Amino acid sequence: MKIVAIVGSIRKDSLNMYFAKTMQERYQDKLDIEIADIRSLPHYDQDEENNPPQSVKDFKQSIADADGVIIITPEYNWSIPGVLKNALDWASRVEKVFIGKPVFPMGVTMGTLGTIRAQLHLREILTGLQAKQMPAAGNEILIGFANQKFDAQTGRLVDEQTLSFLDSKIEVFIDLIKTV
Numbered sequence: 001m002k003i004v005a006i007v008g009s010i011r012k013d014s015l016n017m018y019f020a021k022t023m024q025e026r027y028q029d030k031l032d033i034e035i036a037d038i039r040s041l042p043h044y045d046q047d048e049e050n051n052p053p054q055s056v057k058d059f060k061q062s063i064a065d066a067d068g069v070i071i072i073t074p075e076y077n078w079s080i081p082g083v084l085k086n087a088l089d090w091a092s093r094v095e096k097v098f099i100g101k102p103v104f105p106m107g108v109t110m111g112t113l114g115t116i117r118a119q120l121h122l123r124e125i126l127t128g129l130q131a132k133q134m135p136a137a138g139n140e141i142l143i144g145f146a147n148q149k150f151d152a153q154t155g156r157l158v159d160e161q162t163l164s165f166l167d168s169k170i171e172v173f174i175d176l177i178k179t180v
């Protein structure tokens with residue numbers, strides 16, 4: 001299955017990016033996970049939406065071609081980062097590539113609440129985009145206290161309890177994709 005991962009942090013040592021890479025490696029036998037390049041997207045501009053820059057065309061095409069999307073976001077000031085909202089705004093116009101697309105929201109923070117506030121905002125946005133969201137109840141991937149759960153050398157998620165919960169929820173997401 002072809003999956004696009006959109007990571008809401010563009011910093012070099014992003015824990016959310018490390019999480020995306022952990023999944024890319026861990027599930028390589030069943031999922032082909034491509035991490036989208038949202039750093040190269042310009043600010044959304046309605047004047048440009050009918051003939052956007054190539055980076056926007058490529059981003060939207062990758063979502064259109066994917067069987068599902070995983071969005072992995074930090075929480076910034078109780079919401080999602082602007083870079084992520086910008087990417088979603090581009091994807092919401094002209095060819096509306098999120099309509100009916102299976103989407104699994106996730107998030108990583110060093111804080112206590114595991115990005116719950118950001119994910120609730122993200123789910124509102126995804127409702128506006130008419131995505132087919134992974135049902136929230138029982139399936140929320142809220143990774144708090146992340147500094148204790150990632151290997152400082154490799155940058156990979158190593159917390160066994162989190163990984164085993166994730167394994168089971170990835171199977172639920174695959175089942176959701178199969179229903180589309």
Ligand SMILES: Cc1cc2nc3c(=O)[nH]c(=O)nc-3n(C[C@H](O)[C@H](O)[C@H](O)COP(=O)(O)O)c2cc1C
Nearest residue numbers: 009011014015016017074075076077078109110111
């Ligand atoms: C501008 C800004 C706002 C933040 N606001 C929150 C917040 O509301 N809730 C939270 O749990 N963490 C907050 N944080 C901490 C981030 O969760 C933490 O920096 C996290 O590691 C960012 O993700 P990244 O490692 O993928 O870049 C904030 C960080 C920044 C830079």
